[in-house]
Amino acid sequence: MLERRRQKLRDRIDVNGWLDTLVAIARSKRLTDDAKCLDVLFQRLAFHYNGEVWYDVHPLVTEIPDFESRFSPRLEAALEDAVRLRLPEAAMIMNMLEIDSTKLQDASGAAAVDHKSKRP
Numbered sequence: 001m002l003e004r005r006r007q008k009l010r011d012r013i014d015v016n017g018w019l020d021t022l023v024a025i026a027r028s029k030r031l032t033d034d035a036k037c038l039d040v041l042f043q044r045l046a047f048h049y050n051g052e053v054w055y056d057v058h059p060l061v062t063e064i065p066d067f068e069s070r071f072s073p074r075l076e077a078a079l080e081d082a083v084r085l086r087l088p089e090a091a092m093i094m095n096m097l098e099i100d101s102t103k104l105q106d107a108s109g110a111a112a113v114d115h116k117s118k119r120p
Helices: 002-016 019-028 035-042 066-068 073-084 088-096
Strands: 046-049 054-057
Touching: 002 019, 002 066, 019 035, 019 046, 019 066, 035 088
Parallel strands: none
Antiparallel strands: 046 054
């Protein structure tokens, strides 16, 4: 039953082109000024959480293979560590996965190094 529900979610996401939007919400925990963000909220593919006010995708969405291949919290946490340590391989991997390194922060809270220009 869950597998069928996941397939229906995947089909809705594919037909409407919401995958990039859901990946962006999962990464940033925020909404962008985009009509697709409102669509995924209305379709209950992403949720607003109280407290510190943040957003995240539906748990079943995170189990869809297309989503899993585009967003991996463990991999992204490891990349954040690599950026903090200023490892050159991190930039190459982030470019391959289309992760914006300017959104990552180092341990002090300063913006991470832009590996393309070698500037902080």
